[in-house]
Amino acid sequence: MLALTILGNNSAVPAFDRHPTSQVITHNGNNYLIDCGEGTQMQLLRYKVRRSKITHIFISHLHGDHYFGLIGLLNSLSLLGHTQPITVFAPPPLQEIINIQLNVSDTTLNFDLRFQPLTDAATLLDTSSLVIKSFPTDHRIPCFGFSFEEKKIPRKLIPEKAKAAGIPTAFYERLVRGEDYETKTGEIISVESVTEPMPPGPKYAYCADTRYNEAIIEHIQGFDMIYHESTYLHALAERAYDRYHSTSIQAATLAQKAGVKKLLLGHFSSKYAVLDEFLSEARSVFPTTDLALEGACYMV
Amino acid sequence: MLALTILGNNSAVPAFDRHPTSQVITHNGNNYLIDCGEGTQMQLLRYKVRRSKITHIFISHLHGDHYFGLIGLLNSLSLLGHTQPITVFAPPPLQEIINIQLNVSDTTLNFDLRFQPLTDAATLLDTSSLVIKSFPTDHRIPCFGFSFEEKKIPRKLIPEKAKAAGIPTAFYERLVRGEDYETKTGEIISVESVTEPMPPGPKYAYCADTRYNEAIIEHIQGFDMIYHESTYLHALAERAYDRYHSTSIQAATLAQKAGVKKLLLGHFSSKYAVLDEFLSEARSVFPTTDLALEGACYMV
Numbered sequence: 001m002l003a004l005t006i007l008g009n010n011s012a013v014p015a016f017d018r019h020p021t022s023q024v025i026t027h028n029g030n031n032y033l034i035d036c037g038e039g040t041q042m043q044l045l046r047y048k049v050r051r052s053k054i055t056h057i058f059i060s061h062l063h064g065d066h067y068f069g070l071i072g073l074l075n076s077l078s079l080l081g082h083t084q085p086i087t088v089f090a091p092p093p094l095q096e097i098i099n100i101q102l103n104v105s106d107t108t109l110n111f112d113l114r115f116q117p118l119t120d121a122a123t124l125l126d127t128s129s130l131v132i133k134s135f136p137t138d139h140r141i142p143c144f145g146f147s148f149e150e151k152k153i154p155r156k157l158i159p160e161k162a163k164a165a166g167i168p169t170a171f172y173e174r175l176v177r178g179e180d181y182e183t184k185t186g187e188i189i190s191v192e193s194v195t196e197p198m199p200p201g202p203k204y205a206y207c208a209d210t211r212y213n214e215a216i217i218e219h220i221q222g223f224d225m226i227y228h229e230s231t232y233l234h235a236l237a238e239r240a241y242d243r244y245h246s247t248s249i250q251a252a253t254l255a256q257k258a259g260v261k262k263l264l265l266g267h268f269s270s271k272y273a274v275l276d277e278f279l280s281e282a283r284s285v286f287p288t289t290d291l292a293l294e295g296a297c298y299m300v
Numbered sequence: 301m302l303a304l305t306i307l308g309n310n311s312a313v314p315a316f317d318r319h320p321t322s323q324v325i326t327h328n329g330n331n332y333l334i335d336c337g338e339g340t341q342m343q344l345l346r347y348k349v350r351r352s353k354i355t356h357i358f359i360s361h362l363h364g365d366h367y368f369g370l371i372g373l374l375n376s377l378s379l380l381g382h383t384q385p386i387t388v389f390a391p392p393p394l395q396e397i398i399n400i401q402l403n404v405s406d407t408t409l410n411f412d413l414r415f416q417p418l419t420d421a422a423t424l425l426d427t428s429s430l431v432i433k434s435f436p437t438d439h440r441i442p443c444f445g446f447s448f449e450e451k452k453i454p455r456k457l458i459p460e461k462a463k464a465a466g467i468p469t470a471f472y473e474r475l476v477r478g479e480d481y482e483t484k485t486g487e488i489i490s491v492e493s494v495t496e497p498m499p500p501g502p503k504y505a506y507c508a509d510t511r512y513n514e515a516i517i518e519h520i521q522g523f524d525m526i527y528h529e530s531t532y533l534h535a536l537a538e539r540a541y542d543r544y545h546s547t548s549i550q551a552a553t554l555a556q557k558a559g560v561k562k563l564l565l566g567h568f569s570s571k572y573a574v575l576d577e578f579l580s581e582a583r584s585v586f587p588t589t590d591l592a593l594e595g596a597c598y599m600v
Contacts, residue, residue, distance in 0.1 A: 012375065012376065012379050013376045013379050013380060014341060014342050014345065014376070015345070019342070020372075038338055038339065038341070038342075038368075038369065038372040039338065039339045039342055041314060041338070042314050042319070042338075042339055045314065045315070062404040062405050063405050064371060064372060064375045064401065064405060064407075065372075065375075068338075068368075068371055068372045068375075068401075069338065071364060071368055072320075072338040072364060072365075072368045075312065075364045075365075075368075076312065076313045076314070079312055079313050080313060091404075093400075093404045094404075096400065097397075097400055097401055097404065100393075100396065100397055100400065101364065101368075101397055104362040104391075104393045104394075104397065104441075105362050105363050105364060105441060106440070106441055107364075140406070141404075141405060141406055
């Protein structure tokens with residue numbers, strides 16, 4: 001299971017107690033932070049997301065509303081005595097921005113900070129239980145979305161059948177990974193006869209800042225949930241295009257074409273005090289849409 | 301009159317809904333921002349301090365809790381269409397830190413941003429109604445306090461006396477500035493005989509981050525109000541010294557020795573959930589002490 005907590009759902013200028021972009025995926029006790037706008041460390045405190053469990057940070061692009069809070073978070077973690085390494089995936093110039101700020105204050109972080117450059121679609125992390133990938137979006141400066149896929153063992157054992165077939169329990173782990181069993185006499189017991197397929201693990205994608213662009217679809221096809229920015233209502237589609245952003249209808253259209261199960265909207269312009277219309281517009285195209293609300297936690 | 305609004309009163313790590321350091325002096329409709337920790341732009345919104353009226357920003361030193369919010373504030377002002385120039389007084393490396401972040405996002409600010417290096421005690425601004433000066437404090441890296449002195453015309457006219465003495469009204473402005481009047485016959489009418497002295501304008505000093513250091517006294521002697529940091533209670537005086545900070549008792553002692561009228565304490569360590577003891581300790585030495593509370597406005 002992936003748990004997504006929204007920390008900031010506004011676009012660049014904070015307003016109406018909405019904050020610049022940040023969200024966190026919690027999986028197996030680790031927190032994976034996605035973008036880190038100004039005030040993210042306060043939002044983590046406010047919503048009781050454990051800062052000490054942040055192992056990886058993903059910065060989509062170098063517009064300030066997506067990373068101005070990073071230096072403060074790193075600084076605070078260090079002052080709080082954090083010692084576990086943290087890996088930051090980000091466009092390359094971020095490393096210099098962080099380092100210059102550590103240098104002028106004569107600060108050495110208490111933990112190992114590892115930068116990994118984002119330059120293209122790539123697999124960023126591949127553990128026994130989770131795969132995280134990046135994909136480019138269509139923005140004014142280089143910008144990346146991120147997908148999170150929980151890995152599950154491919155098959156589920158049917159113990160009574162495996163036992164009846166005389167398969168030793170020591171082989172059960174290989175069965176659930178998909179291997180047939182060969183008896184001492186050379187007989188093949190097919191894995192299908194003693195196991196059943198498991199549903200794939202949940203998949204979530206963060207589509208970052210972007211114009212409407214169907215090139216994103218291949219990276220999110222059939223996902224359980226996606227977040228897609230919706231800076232403007234559809235009446236401002238032209239402005240959205242000019243500023244490399246999307247509208248409610250565009251986000252919903254992409255979700256629909258990608259065949260995902262659920263859509264979250266965010267990155268709302270500070271023009272909008274009330275957000276209801278984002279929901280009604282998007283749901284007219286894609287009914288299973290919700291607003292990404294700060295403090296809310298969504299299970300994927 | 302100087303109006304002081306506290307935006308952040310905590311030390312480095314935000315906690316208990318207390319924010320990193322920032323405060324603002326309002327004078328004649330202009331806002332002078334002192335330090336700009338992360339989240340300052342949100343605090344300005346929260347307490348309805350007009351961002352568009354910020355003309356000068358004073359950054360005491362380059363520990364992040366005193367400037368990490370600056371880039372976000374500048375960025376938002378630009379997005380909001382701010383056009384008036386803003387002058388930033390700060391230790392020199394800040395200019396590069398700001399510029400590199402504007403460059404990577406391909407941002408040109410909508411207004412003229414002027415950097416003025418802080419390097420020593422100096423007069424930073426001297427207008428017809430206000431003098432702002434810097435003075436060094438005693439911190440781990442170069443750090444400056446700031447004093448604000450409202451200028452008042454030196455004397456107050458006694459109209460009936462000036463009229464009885466036959467002084468033309470055109471000369472009244474020179475009288476209040478302290479000049480004697482010479483009649484056509486060469487008789488001298490002393491300024492003292494037709495005016496009375498005005499009390500000096502209010503004086504406020506922000507003593508920034510500092511160890512207890514009596515070298516500060518000459519810059520704040522007899523001031524109406526000072527802010528002095530008080531990171532720790534006095535039981536942690538040794539830790540305060542090691543970390544170039546002060547205790548409640550030390551702040552109060554400095555206020556008392558400098559003969560100021562009122563002391564505000566701030567920059568509280570995140571160790572302390574409750575702040576009452578800061579007040580009782582400091583008042584035992586200097587009774588007219590208050591806590592610098594976020595959102596509170598103090599008239600000087």
